[in-house]
Amino acid sequence: MALNALAEAANQAIANDSQFVLNVLSDVGKALYFPKGILSQSAEAKAKANRYNATIGIATDPEGPMHLDCVHQYFNDMDPKDLYPYAPSPGKPELRTFWADKQREETPSLGDQLCSLPMVTNALTHGLSLAGELFLNSGDTVLVPNKLWGNYRLTWEVRQGAKIKTFDFFTDDLKAFNQEAFQAALDAEKGKKLVVVLNFPNNPSGYSPSKDEAAAMVASLTAAAESGTQLIVICDDAYYGMFYEDQCATESIFGALAHAHENLLAIKIDGATKEEFVWGLRVGFITYGIKNGTEALYTALEQKTGGAIRGGVSNISHASQSIVLKALASAEFRTQQAEKVSILRDRANKTKEVCEQEQYADCWDVYPFNAGYFMCLRIKDVDAEALRLHLLDEHGLGTISLGTTDLRVAFSCLEVDQIEDVFERIAAGVRSLRGVSVS
Numbered sequence: 001m002a003l004n005a006l007a008e009a010a011n012q013a014i015a016n017d018s019q020f021v022l023n024v025l026s027d028v029g030k031a032l033y034f035p036k037g038i039l040s041q042s043a044e045a046k047a048k049a050n051r052y053n054a055t056i057g058i059a060t061d062p063e064g065p066m067h068l069d070c071v072h073q074y075f076n077d078m079d080p081k082d083l084y085p086y087a088p089s090p091g092k093p094e095l096r097t098f099w100a101d102k103q104r105e106e107t108p109s110l111g112d113q114l115c116s117l118p119m120v121t122n123a124l125t126h127g128l129s130l131a132g133e134l135f136l137n138s139g140d141t142v143l144v145p146n147k148l149w150g151n152y153r154l155t156w157e158v159r160q161g162a163k164i165k166t167f168d169f170f171t172d173d174l175k176a177f178n179q180e181a182f183q184a185a186l187d188a189e190k191g192k193k194l195v196v197v198l199n200f201p202n203n204p205s206g207y208s209p210s211k212d213e214a215a216a217m218v219a220s221l222t223a224a225a226e227s228g229t230q231l232i233v234i235c236d237d238a239y240y241g242m243f244y245e246d247q248c249a250t251e252s253i254f255g256a257l258a259h260a261h262e263n264l265l266a267i268k269i270d271g272a273t274k275e276e277f278v279w280g281l282r283v284g285f286i287t288y289g290i291k292n293g294t295e296a297l298y299t300a301l302e303q304k305t306g307g308a309i310r311g312g313v314s315n316i317s318h319a320s321q322s323i324v325l326k327a328l329a330s331a332e333f334r335t336q337q338a339e340k341v342s343i344l345r346d347r348a349n350k351t352k353e354v355c356e357q358e359q360y361a362d363c364w365d366v367y368p369f370n371a372g373y374f375m376c377l378r379i380k381d382v383d384a385e386a387l388r389l390h391l392l393d394e395h396g397l398g399t400i401s402l403g404t405t406d407l408r409v410a411f412s413c414l415e416v417d418q419i420e421d422v423f424e425r426i427a428a429g430v431r432s433l434r435g436v437s438v439s
Helices: 005-017 019-024 027-031 038-048 069-075 093-106 123-135 151-158 179-188 211-226 295-312 318-329 333-355 384-395 416-434
Strands: 119-121 141-145 163-167 193-199 230-236 264-271 284-289 364-366 374-379 400-402 406-410
Touching: 005 019, 005 027, 005 295, 019 230, 019 264, 027 123, 093 119, 093 284, 093 318, 119 123, 119 295, 123 151, 123 230, 123 264, 123 284, 123 295, 141 151, 141 179, 151 163, 163 179, 179 211, 193 211, 211 230, 211 264, 284 295, 318 333, 333 364, 333 374, 333 416, 364 416, 384 400, 384 406, 384 416, 406 416
Parallel strands: 141 163, 141 193, 193 230, 230 264
Antiparallel strands: 119 284, 264 284, 364 374, 374 406, 400 406
16 A cells, blocks of 8 residues: 555655664554644644634633533633643643653753654553554564563554563572673674663562663663664653662663664653652653654654554543643642652662561562562462462452562552561461461
8 A cells, every 4th residue: 555645755754864763663653644634724723713713623612612610620720721622642732842851851861962852642551552553563573671561562462463572681699680681682683673672660670770780781782783783772761760779870771872873763651650640640751862863853753653643542631731731840849759759768668678588588589679669579489370369368468470480569559567567478378378387
């Protein structure tokens, strides 16, 4: 099927500045475009129709967007125009600009590197799905650590037909990121198209790399790009800002990757969902960066991403976007956010104090954790799923089993004074399933 003329024009704009980016687009990515017609005509009317605007697909009255008082009573001081009309498919312009400024402030390694303007997504899962639509064909390889969020498989293997390959996330002694395994995995794909996913702080392990570890990852990826590997690196920054130890690198690895090499396209997937404690508002962002990237290149990528949003969900909740924007602009935002992170830090510290006690050495090893919402135990001599079910049935305790050995505990939703009891019960469950009597 012949491509739409708008898709052809966007492809040519990309090719003019980066043949590499055009090459790594999926077949769907090459075919995507942001439609004109109703959308562009409505935008023109919004700017010029100073008498009557009969283009927009909403109902109005003399005061603005028509709405119900029984709905609006829940929005207090919000202006109806920031709630009820459709938001643009790429997102509310003021929010996109605000988030871009926030990203740059928090990522000094970006320097003066030009990036795309963040586009609003229906939280991070949607952003990850968009990246898959744009860059994954059936059979393409996605490299992720073996400590991974299970939804990656649905998003990219089931929906896009890609192949997920894993490498050992931690060294055998569970002391650090396994740089050797990461390098070997990159070497195995040398010269090929490869999507790499780096999720820090990591779900499920709760680990975030040190500055030295992050620098080593960037060096390995840059060298792979130099050797001819066509790299798309997705930085899944869902839990950004939840850092609890001094050695954690506190900026996204996207900053260094966005200007690492012309054969490496960095994609930052982040959002308000966890960072601002507004999970149900579903506001995320997708941002592109590549060495020597131009405004024309990014505009074309934004048009294609906007087309994918338009064709999939049309646009993201205007009310959610407006609330997030007002919160980010609030003078109290940073203080209130820091207070919540401090609470999580106390829970993480208490978890570490308890779970690493010698009395539990026969029950589990502890995977490194220093950030995010979670930690993982490597259970000894007991199947993790059997343990999960036992804890539910006998202790009323909910956990997540991952494979045969790993049990994930979300300390984010435990009060400090509950944590000791949680691990006592997990240990009792392990020993009970082994047939060891417990008092």
